Amino acid sequence: MGFSSSKSDISLFTRFTTTDTLFLLIYVDDILVTGNSKNLVQDFIQRLSYVFALKDLGTETQGLRLYSSSSYFVVGFSDSNWATDLDDRKSTSSYCIYVGRNLISWSSKKQKVVSRSSTEVEYRSVAAALANII
Known part of the structure; x- marks a missing residue:
């Protein structure tokens, strides 16, 4: 094909x-x-x-919408909240990645370790976003 x-x-x-x-x-x-x-x-x-049994679950009003763009720059944004879980003092990291104006990836999860500072939390969040971009 x-x-x-x-x-x-x-x-x-x-x-x-x-x-x-x-x-x-x-x-x-x-x-x-x-x-x-x-x-x-x-x-x-x-x-x-013709070859496989298919089931179409998407419609034009559902799913991730991609837009045509004259720019295909990859842009990432990250953020974190330091020690927001009062039980274990772990932080939450989140990021989103765009190609042009299209959101292609995102994440929000609790970090696996307890960070000692807000700077360390932000660094971990940026590192996670960058790893996703690469």
């Missing part, structure tokens, strides 16, 4: 032509298909349905 595997994610496959782009993300028994042409995506899903 002309797809190439991604070097950064083993579950991501891409197909680029001079006019169209198609992305295929496979995770266990879930498949996400998107591209720059609605007809191309629908045609690909139709071709898959």
